Amino acid sequence: MVCNNKTDVIVIGAGPAGVSAAITVARGGKKVILTERGNFAGSKNMYGGVIYDHAVKEIFPDYLQSAPVERFVSNHSYMLLDNDESTTITYKNHKENRNAFVSIRAKWDKWCVEQAIKEGVYFAPDTLVNGLIVEHGKVVGIKTDLEEYYADVVIIADGVNSLLAKQIGLRDEIKPKQTALGVKEVIKLSEEVINQRFGINSTQGAAYELVGGPMTGMLALGFIYTNKNSVSLGIGASLEDLKSKKIRPYELLEELKSHPSVAELIKDGELLEYSAHLIPEGGYNAMPKLYTDGAMVVGDAAMLVNNVHFEGTNMAMLSGKYAGETALEAFEKGDFSSDMLCLYRKKLENSFILKDLKTYKSVIDILSTRTGSFLGYYPQKVCEFFNIFTTADGVEKHGKFVKFTKDFFRKRSLSELFKDGISAVKLIFGVLK
Amino acid sequence: MCDKISENLDNKLYKVKYNTDSENHLIPDVSKCLQCVEKICTIICPANVYNYNESEKKMTVSYEKCLECGACRIACRHINWKYPRSGKGVVYKNS
Secondary structure (H helix, E strand, O other): OOEOOEEEEEEEOOOHHHHHHHHHHHHOOOOEEEEOOOOOOOOOOOOOOOEEHHHHHHHOOOHHHOOOOOEEOOEEEEEEEOOOOEEEEEEEOOOOOOOEEEOOHHHHHHHHHHHHHHOOOEEEOOOOEEEEEEEOOEEEEEEEOOOEEEEEEEEEOOOOOOHHHHHOOOOOOOOHHHEEEEEEEEEEOOHHHHHHHHOOOOOOOEEEEEEEHHHOOOOEEEEEEEOOOEEEEEEEEEHHHHHHOOOOHHHHHHHHHHOHHHHHHHOOOEEEEEEEEEEEOOHHHHOOOOEEOOEEEOHHHHOOOEOOOOEOHHHHHHHHHHHHHHHHHHHHHOOOOHHHHHHHHHHHHHOHHHHHHHHOOOHHHHHHHOHHHHHHHHHHHHHHHHHHHHOOOOOOHHHHHHHHHHHHHHOOOHHHHHHHHHHHHHHHHHHHO | OHHHHHHHHHHHHHOOEEEOOOOOOEEEOHHHHHHOOOOOHHHHOOOOOEEEEOOOOEEEEOHHHOOOOOHHHHHOOOEEEOOOOOOOEEEOOOO
8 A cells, every 4th residue: 555655644652642633544545654752652651640531432432342441430539748647539420420530641542553554544653753754844744764655634642742733834842841750650559458448439530639648849740540440649740840949759659659648648668660651731832833744743743731630541532533523625626735634623613522621711811820829828728627527536626626727827928829819810710711 | 878879760760661672762962071060961861861970071871761851852862862763662561
């Protein structure tokens, strides 16, 4: 099928965005090559993280029959950490809930590509794309270690660092405050131990967001996700904060693991793998130009992540789908110019993707100015309150609550409280407006 | 404390599979390193790839430990950062 070094579409990067784009193109009857720089799809990938049913169904309607799902998430817990204390709020849905599931990327991405191959996608692993070939302002192909390859449309799905989108000027270099560094350990525990410690059964799964503790005052959150026979424990921390506070990411992870409320969840677990990855957190304001003559940018490369809700894999898959559909329409019209490919952006605008990114565009900017309070002081106060509320020690309650209330205002000046209040209002109205 | 942490990191990296490239893909501009006060690469890297020897005034780059995240290239503008060549570098199996 591949001759004369020319095909219809080349997709660079076999993550969720790339594979969705490639399979959409193949289903439309066009020839497509999907490149991957690793030995297999998923071998370079890491995430928090969960995959969302609504997006997967649009690409693989029957995925439940054979996809490597670890566990569907039934319990969402928010754990606020103080030094030796924690307060956890858990939302549990007892109805059958298939909203989101956990999977291991080395298995999931690989499975997705296997489906794509079955549907006619030509998969090229061990293929690093070093650069894009541009002629008269139009992207016409790719350069690999071995050769040059040409296509009418190139879909750029090369991930958060997207050296290729940068090469052709679609985006500026990302700034430390527009990215978070994720570090994670996958820790082996038996299924029974996981079920018991997380209060779930084998058909259920737990997701934890961890606030405060060693991350106090930073734009950083910890996370725990239950796999079948292991748990993923990690931190996503603003690169700007790690940089300015001079914090080594693996030290922060060790501190989090040693918090007693976290330590008891992973006790006697065996480390299976350690990994690190950047997360695009710039949101709407940091998005690159999404298309040019002959090319479109999808997934992490396009910075399509809603970090407040931990959504990224769904935006990746659907952006890939929209880019694939746009490529097919471009073939129908015989027009691969940016005037045609702007349809891709319109599709994103009409979907939840750009609507949500617009809604949340100022949230992180506001939060990053108040991390000391929203991700530090208040979570600590919650733990302190529950300590008082639950302790019987022969001391009368009135005095304790008066002291708690006085301390609340003494330790945080009125002006700081006022700023927090303004920020809270801005956050709410930012989302509701 | 520092030794304990580096031992911790060694234990973590011991579990990571690599298909090591024979060529270094991370080239800092060493002339800039000499003047750089912060040396943020030695702190921010989750695999501790960059080490600066103060007495020898020398930056060593253990590129074979690199997890290919890109944190160093965002935090420092003086690293010629590329991916390892086709099929080389880190191979995640459980993440």
